[in-house]
Amino acid sequence: MLKWSIHKYYLFAVLTLVAKMSYGQNFNHKVYAEVQKVESQEELLLEYERLGPKISGSPGLKNTFLWLLDYYKRIGVDYLRIDTFIYNDEAHYNLVAGYLGRNISRRIMVSAHYDTKGGPGVNDNGTGVTACMEIARLLRGRPIQTGIEFIHFSAEENNLIGSQHYVNNVLGRNDSSLVFLLNLDQLGGTKNNSENNKIYCERDEDSPLQNNNASNAITQKLAQCADLYSNLAPVISKAYNSDYMPFQQAFYVITGLYQYSEYPFYHSKNDLLLNIDIGVHKEVIKTAYAFLLLEADSISLSISNKNKVAMHIFPNPVKKEFTIDVPKEFGESKISLTNTLGQNVFKKEVRVGRNKIVFDHDTGLYFGSIKGSKGQMGIFKIQKVN
Numbered sequence: 001m002l003k004w005s006i007h008k009y010y011l012f013a014v015l016t017l018v019a020k021m022s023y024g025q026n027f028n029h030k031v032y033a034e035v036q037k038v039e040s041q042e043e044l045l046l047e048y049e050r051l052g053p054k055i056s057g058s059p060g061l062k063n064t065f066l067w068l069l070d071y072y073k074r075i076g077v078d079y080l081r082i083d084t085f086i087y088n089d090e091a092h093y094n095l096v097a098g099y100l101g102r103n104i105s106r107r108i109m110v111s112a113h114y115d116t117k118g119g120p121g122v123n124d125n126g127t128g129v130t131a132c133m134e135i136a137r138l139l140r141g142r143p144i145q146t147g148i149e150f151i152h153f154s155a156e157e158n159n160l161i162g163s164q165h166y167v168n169n170v171l172g173r174n175d176s177s178l179v180f181l182l183n184l185d186q187l188g189g190t191k192n193n194s195e196n197n198k199i200y201c202e203r204d205e206d207s208p209l210q211n212n213n214a215s216n217a218i219t220q221k222l223a224q225c226a227d228l229y230s231n232l233a234p235v236i237s238k239a240y241n242s243d244y245m246p247f248q249q250a251f252y253v254i255t256g257l258y259q260y261s262e263y264p265f266y267h268s269k270n271d272l273l274l275n276i277d278i279g280v281h282k283e284v285i286k287t288a289y290a291f292l293l294l295e296a297d298s299i300s301l302s303i304s305n306k307n308k309v310a311m312h313i314f315p316n317p318v319k320k321e322f323t324i325d326v327p328k329e330f331g332e333s334k335i336s337l338t339n340t341l342g343q344n345v346f347k348k349e350v351r352v353g354r355n356k357i358v359f360d361h362d363t364g365l366y367f368g369s370i371k372g373s374k375g376q377m378g379i380f381k382i383q384k385v386n
């Protein structure tokens, strides 16, 4: 018996290896090292739980929106947008928080609804929301080729009204800059369930059919990331009944993550932190983060950006002036700014400490670098507005 089970184990291991190799995506040590920075989300999930039920029209829903807005302001994303819509005579808000990529005409969207049904909704969907928050924190200051935009929809639990509104009124049908949408909904697993090691990677299997092949291709890549960078076993399944549906109906490419095990506290007052598998949640975040690092080309860029530190400038967006703090070790330094065409448009010498810099150029995105007296390099981005 023992012999046979060992034999079976080896057979399984060999088959798994063959399957991994046939995916065509190689293990990347830099991705692996980066996703080890993902932290367990107990604290933010507990804050989300304490905000109470987030049902349309409830104070919990409004307070959660403000909590999210404050978080993204604090970590310092490149831009924040609010999409307001009226439902049941009440104002509802979708929140967009994004990082600009080097290529400003490409972006990936990551969605997670923040409203709930029946209770505080820690699993559905505090887990998706805090996954975005953690990934946004880790992406701060990283170079990305393709922009990454987080969107927190309201009123998902009211027939996807928030995401439907966004697609119909903000995005439209022809936004070619949107590469694909990754939807995160219910990622926590179920405490003490033996099937938590599996994760659904969801692809578009509905009409219109034109976008289904691309959805399958990107979902296979997502599944590979689960395989390579987490301890989860991916299971390909059909996307349905969440915020990606209005996107796929408008011909966009979608993919998604959803827990595999049945959750007995679904839409109930017991959808609480103590009923989810917090360890599994962390593994799902690693999967999503690895996937986004690769799809946004962050890894290849960061290799060429070795030894460059991300500098904080404020305010950003910039109207006429910005402030930069030059670290002591940089000494007398030089700042230069490049536009999206790669043209150098600005040069200035700066000193250690706080420098106020007048920058009165055209609106748009600029890439900044600061070179220290001993060759140290700092980088930053500027969004110039009127």
Ligand SMILES: [Zn+2]
Pocket: 113, 124, 125, 156, 185, 186, 242
């Ligand atoms: Zn949900």
